[in-house]
Amino acid sequence: MTNKIKPQPGILDIALYQGGASAIAGKTQVLKLSSNENPHGASDAAKAAFQRAVHELHRYPSTDHAALRKAIAGVYKLDQDHIICGVGSDEIIHFLCQAYAGKGDEVIHTEHGFLMYRISAMAAGATPVEVAERDRTVDVDAILAACSKKTRLVFIANPANPTGTMISQAEMARLADGLPPQAILVLDGAYAEFAEGYDGGAALVESRDNVVMTRTFSKLYGLGGLRVGWGYAPREIIDVLNRIRGPFNLSGVALATAEAAVRDLDFSAKCRADNARWRGWLVAALRDVGLGCDESHANFVLARFASPAEAEACDLRLQSEGIIVRRVASYKLPDCLRITVGDEAACRRVAHIIGQFKGEGA
Ligand SMILES: *Cc1c(COP(=O)(O)O)cnc(C)c1O
Numbered sequence: 001m002t003n004k005i006k007p008q009p010g011i012l013d014i015a016l017y018q019g020g021a022s023a024i025a026g027k028t029q030v031l032k033l034s035s036n037e038n039p040h041g042a043s044d045a046a047k048a049a050f051q052r053a054v055h056e057l058h059r060y061p062s063t064d065h066a067a068l069r070k071a072i073a074g075v076y077k078l079d080q081d082h083i084i085c086g087v088g089s090d091e092i093i094h095f096l097c098q099a100y101a102g103k104g105d106e107v108i109h110t111e112h113g114f115l116m117y118r119i120s121a122m123a124a125g126a127t128p129v130e131v132a133e134r135d136r137t138v139d140v141d142a143i144l145a146a147c148s149k150k151t152r153l154v155f156i157a158n159p160a161n162p163t164g165t166m167i168s169q170a171e172m173a174r175l176a177d178g179l180p181p182q183a184i185l186v187l188d189g190a191y192a193e194f195a196e197g198y199d200g201g202a203a204l205v206e207s208r209d210n211v212v213m214t215r216t217f218s219k220l221y222g223l224g225g226l227r228v229g230w231g232y233a234p235r236e237i238i239d240v241l242n243r244i245r246g247p248f249n250l251s252g253v254a255l256a257t258a259e260a261a262v263r264d265l266d267f268s269a270k271c272r273a274d275n276a277r278w279r280g281w282l283v284a285a286l287r288d289v290g291l292g293c294d295e296s297h298a299n300f301v302l303a304r305f306a307s308p309a310e311a312e313a314c315d316l317r318l319q320s321e322g323i324i325v326r327r328v329a330s331y332k333l334p335d336c337l338r339i340t341v342g343d344e345a346a347c348r349r350v351a352h353i354i355g356q357f358k359g360e361g362a
Helices: 044-056 066-076 088-100 115-123 140-146 169-178 202-207 235-244 252-263 265-288 308-320 344-361
Strands: 083-086 106-110 127-131 151-157 184-188 211-216 229-232 300-304 336-340
Touching: 044 252, 066 083, 066 229, 066 252, 083 088, 083 235, 088 115, 088 151, 088 184, 088 211, 088 229, 088 235, 106 115, 106 140, 115 127, 127 140, 140 151, 140 169, 169 184, 169 202, 202 211, 252 265, 265 300, 265 344, 308 336, 308 344
Parallel strands: 106 127, 106 151, 151 184, 184 211
Antiparallel strands: 083 229, 211 229, 300 336
């Protein structure tokens, strides 16, 4: 059979994204620590807004997202005219690639970087370029050395996923200032709220014309199921991205719920404090049983085992106890497991099983 229907060049080279697992065969009760979801769910205020929005389902939503942008701008002390909202920050990443990179252009991501950067670059017809990290941390010198006349976008997550490490404000500024003139630095701030005293790169966006920040409601705000993210960028870039954004990309339900979520400062403060406390506890517990574990600035920790085989065996052991964590071999970390920081009970339980596992092997 000769099939003349073919996608654009490069599309079939894209490896399908594999999300964090959410089920174990034969188990009805599972503890899911594989997708960096908020263990407290969404705030009551957000759920109430979701319920109220039910009465408006027949209405088309706002196209300019003015109310949500105003709420975000108020809470984060930003300029609402420099904000764009998307279907998760994934959509903002997609817009950036579509608008700024095409055939013959290069998009830089790092060794253990988020897989969506590569997927979006290839979907736009551009060439992804992978740059090595140093000790599981973004290496600014290596990125600058990899830049060329073809570089259009540089993606880094700060804090990074799945490593949890981050680079300093000074390093981010050095990266932005060292890029070739046609390139944009994208600071993915999906986990920015979990890093103490960090603005996600907002000040860098405001003081430069080549920096974009992306943020999400999927992590701190516990709204991963709703799909809402946003970007903060110079006005020229926002105007470009708005041209390719669908006019009704976000539903009225999503807009109303996200707005209530971002305004619920007490809930986000509680989630942040809880995460910091149990993240520190979990890192210490993993180190106590002899695992490698970098300090994390996010809502997960990365446990390093002696070998890929040991990581796999521990993963299977956790599954047999009904606990799902994330294998990160596709992020070039085959000897590691990424574990979301759950609530107190979840952290104690996962640490206990891993401790038992390590004890048996000794
Ligand atoms: C979870 C995550 C996101 C968020 O994606 P959404 O599309 O907003 O759900 C973005 N970047 C990284 C690195 C992430 O881990």
